[in-house]
Amino acid sequence: MTNVWCVRAGGGIYADNFISGGFVGIGWREITEDLGPVRNREQLFSVVRRYFPDIQSAILLSNYVNEIHRFLFEIRPGDHVIIPAAEADLLRFGVVDEGRAYYDPTGDDGCPLRHRRPVTWSPEPLRLDHFSAPFRNSIRTLLTVPAHTRMRSLLTVFLVEHQAEFIRAIGRQETTAPARSTTRKEESHRSVLEQLLQLDPGEFERLVVHLLDALGFQDWERTEHHGVLRDVFDACGDISLSLPARIRIHARFHRGNLGARIGADAVRELRQFIPFGGHGIFITTADFQPAATTAAGEEGFARISLVNGQQLAELIAHHWTHLPGDIRDRLSLEQVLVKN
Known part of the structure; x- marks a missing residue:
């Protein structure tokens, strides 16, 4: 009940x-x-x-x-x-x-x-x-x-x-919903995100650099619209498409409290830094409000892809073997969940 x-x-x-x-x-x-x-x-x-x-x-x-x-x-x-x-x-x-x-x-x-x-x-x-x-x-x-x-x-x-x-x-009948069990995979992902929040600024920056390389960013550079912040890393670079063409991407890596949810204003604020004809990516350890998802796909503006904490943990797992050994030791991802 x-x-x-x-x-x-x-x-x-x-x-x-x-x-x-x-x-x-x-x-x-x-x-x-x-x-x-x-x-x-x-x-x-x-x-x-x-x-x-x-x-x-x-x-x-x-x-x-x-x-x-x-x-x-x-x-x-x-x-x-x-x-x-x-x-x-x-x-x-x-x-x-x-x-x-x-x-x-x-x-x-x-x-x-x-x-x-x-x-x-x-x-x-x-x-x-x-x-x-x-x-x-x-x-x-x-x-x-x-x-x-x-x-x-x-x-x-x-x-x-x-x-x-x-x-x-509120027009709803009282029902008893079965409790949702937490899977081993979700527990492991949460552990990774908790450890990520404990990285010092230098370690966080190194992790982001390796993820940018793993994602295929080329000729990228860090952009400091907010100054150098402990929990925000902005970078702008190119990603090659299957055709002989590139698209300019502005990526934001953000460390936010687990359970927190980013709103539409933060997503729109990122858009002002996206180059003309480019695309945005907002990656966070937290999650997004429904309004943020709507804002990311607003017609007539640069599109922004949203990557929440669970998806970030999946991304880290996917590129696990390419991360430095000391970073892997800090994040403590269970090897059984690492994707080859």
Whole structure:
């Protein structure tokens, strides 16, 4: 059975960030590390205690842990999540995607809520006046009550009452979906991507250089439109076609948090660097929002091919034997999955 959760998005202040970024987030700005690798309550308790050493109250510390635990573990893929919209009479809703929680350390999207879960949001909001008074009152009570009068855990992440009414409102029947098992191949790919994120800038650059050569790039050069960044590598070069002709390609290699999803704006931003008559490739360890896929194929503009994390891991596996030995050792791809 799927559940319906409410995550208080600052009273609707960050709803637009959630929708455009394909995520839902909580604050806890004091905790400046990725909580995705945390596996259980005991590990989470140790993390919280480390960041809040001055808290003497076991009850208060437990409240903190319980709130974050709900966000990390109790909200499951396939669950519904609702947030207040900036307009008080609207409700935004979506479905929690597969993928663990992740931490965005940059805040480049303008949202200070860095601890996040990937979500596919419905393009259309719901009107609160379409719900019964008990449903509206339960939501409004928990969203508008002053913070100093309630536990913080109740204000930020909580299970919604009257879930059946919500399911009816979105026109879907409650069904129980079988859990999707993770294959050995997917686990291996995830391990490769996690190790890739741990490479230092020099190692990351060497990996990209070898992948460019493996992909058949000729006469390529690095382009530094953003300056030399730790997690972005842009290159422009030629690829020979089957006919005696070449096409100019602008490629971007990007290291993003696993579970994060790149939006349409980032794809369109790449397009301005693509030479006339050329093509673009956006390769990332993360994933792409549906809007990014649409933007990549917009008519009348240079086309951009999108390569997400799973596809990047496949690419690395395909060219595994051509990578330097020390890079292969760092990425630790299972040999059984390496394609000859």
